[in-house]
Every structure is written in C-alpha cells, then in structure tokens.
Amino acid sequence: MSKKNDVFIEITNSDIYNKIIQENSDLKGMINDLQKDNDKAHIEIIKHQLNTNGKVRLNRWMSGVAIMVSLMAIGYIFAILS
Secondary structure (H helix, E strand, C coil): CCHHHHCCCCCCHHHHHHHHHHHHHHHHHHHHHHHHHHHHHHHHHHHHHHHHHHHHHHHHHHHHHHHHHHHHHHHHHHHHHC
16 A cells, blocks of 8 residues: 555645635635624714704703793783782
8 A cells, every 4th residue: 555545635834824814814804894884883873863962952942942931921921910
C-alpha cells in the first residue's frame, strides 16, 4: 500500500489562511449590513419621537390656554354677579 492512496485531501497553510480571510470578509459584510439597518431604524425612531414630542407640547399649550380662558370667564362671571 502506498502513501498516495492514504491521503484524501491535502490542506496547506495558504488554504487555511484564505478560508479565514473569506470568513472574516463575510462577517464584516454582515456587520456592515446590520449597522446600516440599525441606522435606518434609529432615524425612524427619532422622527417618530420628534413628532410625538411636538404633539405633546401642542396639547400642553392648548390645555394651558383653555384653563386660563376658563378661569378668566369664571372670574368675569363672578365679577358680574357681585
């Protein structure tokens, strides 16, 4: 039996190195894709938060004005009645 028949596949250091480089490049691509998706989601969340904060401020302003007007009306009514 010769030695050539016992070898199924020959793996060299360059084969291992090339495989590691390939895996790292695939991983970098996946990380870049994840970062892009995260950036898009973050931008959408910020837009929604700014819109929501604007609505809350508007509602707070409107309720403050409504309370002030109602207190002025009650004061005016009591001034007329007395």
